[in-house]
Amino acid sequence: MRLKQIEFFRLQIQLCMPIKHHLAEHTYSENLVVKVVTDSGVAGYGEGVARQYVTGETTDASLSFLRDYLIPRINGYGATDPADLMQTFTDLVPSHQRIQAPAACCALELAIFDAAGKTWGLSLTDLLGGTNQPFVYSAIIPMMDHASFQRLLSLIRDQRMAFVKIKVGNNKDLEILSQVRQTLGEEVDLRVDANGAWSAEQAEERIAAMMVYGISAVEQPVAKENFHGLKRVSESVPIPVIADESVCFEQDAENLASQEACQIFNLRLSKCGGILAAARIYEIGRKKGINAQLGCQVGETGILAAAGRHLATSLELLYHEGSYASYLLEEDIVNEPVSFGLGGLAQPLAGHGLGVTVNEDALQRLAVLHEKISIL
Numbered sequence: 001m002r003l004k005q006i007e008f009f010r011l012q013i014q015l016c017m018p019i020k021h022h023l024a025e026h027t028y029s030e031n032l033v034v035k036v037v038t039d040s041g042v043a044g045y046g047e048g049v050a051r052q053y054v055t056g057e058t059t060d061a062s063l064s065f066l067r068d069y070l071i072p073r074i075n076g077y078g079a080t081d082p083a084d085l086m087q088t089f090t091d092l093v094p095s096h097q098r099i100q101a102p103a104a105c106c107a108l109e110l111a112i113f114d115a116a117g118k119t120w121g122l123s124l125t126d127l128l129g130g131t132n133q134p135f136v137y138s139a140i141i142p143m144m145d146h147a148s149f150q151r152l153l154s155l156i157r158d159q160r161m162a163f164v165k166i167k168v169g170n171n172k173d174l175e176i177l178s179q180v181r182q183t184l185g186e187e188v189d190l191r192v193d194a195n196g197a198w199s200a201e202q203a204e205e206r207i208a209a210m211m212v213y214g215i216s217a218v219e220q221p222v223a224k225e226n227f228h229g230l231k232r233v234s235e236s237v238p239i240p241v242i243a244d245e246s247v248c249f250e251q252d253a254e255n256l257a258s259q260e261a262c263q264i265f266n267l268r269l270s271k272c273g274g275i276l277a278a279a280r281i282y283e284i285g286r287k288k289g290i291n292a293q294l295g296c297q298v299g300e301t302g303i304l305a306a307a308g309r310h311l312a313t314s315l316e317l318l319y320h321e322g323s324y325a326s327y328l329l330e331e332d333i334v335n336e337p338v339s340f341g342l343g344g345l346a347q348p349l350a351g352h353g354l355g356v357t358v359n360e361d362a363l364q365r366l367a368v369l370h371e372k373i374s375i376l
Helices: 059-073 082-092 102-120 124-128 146-158 173-184 200-213 227-236 250-259 275-287 302-312 360-366
Strands: 003-020 025-038 043-048 139-141 163-167 189-193 215-219 241-243 264-267 291-294 367-374
Touching (some): 003 059, 025 059, 059 102, 082 102, 124 275, 124 302, 139 146, 146 173, 173 200, 200 215, 200 227, 227 241, 264 275, 275 302, 291 302
Parallel strands (some): 163 189
Antiparallel strands (some): 003 367
């Protein structure tokens, strides 16, 4: 398999409702989609979603990195088999370069893997050595107005979701937790995500107050760079602490693991720079007894959702987030909805590559930028 052409698209997709947490509020999503075409005419698609407040990366930076660094690197790129693919792509984008634009690296990696899977008749799960086991997604409750909160809470109850994550970090936290627990009952697993809203001392106080509602874990209680504070909270509260914004790259994972600063890593493919990088962070954690959960970017389409599902069937993860496009996006760009059923139950994706097909009309319509480049 050799690459002959690359296209990239900058999309703007409206969200069905505003999504707010301590660090940001989104009314639309800006997504980078990469399409590669092989010498045999097979097309593969990948996606990245840059979030400056997480990795420091903007969509403009992603596009520049793609044009100036990644595309020159893949001139003449090819792979003969899955093992060759895994090794050559790891060598293609070294970690010290990937941290500059992880969303661009993720989009390119997934596009190449999608094309490779289609070429060799394998799913991405097959390429990763996964087992095609079903799993359960969590619901996420952002900060929102009362009417929207009530509608979402009713939907979560009707869907019988077993796992729920609640965005916290303001003076309504306890009220929201109380309503969620009253509506969903005592059996639902509730965890909270502060997105770095607190100091370590505040986190200890807030978490102590929340324990009456039976929360199971707390995500990113302190600012992303505050590893010392994260360790302090981890040592002082009776529930696991999840690192999200604090763990974007392998070096972050190594630092957190060496300091024993958390109990769980949150793996978001675009944040980490792709599925292979996320798997390496997972292995760093495992060696130190740190578990992991699958995370997602607000506004990701079915392309990233499908990739996340393949990762989830390849690793042992505590919690799973994603596949929200049908609820969150006004329009998706894949033909097969990547969603979940009652209780959040998700089945493995059938088919080769990512297991989804892209609607080219929707892709073109939602694109505010489209470029096509031939590869030597």
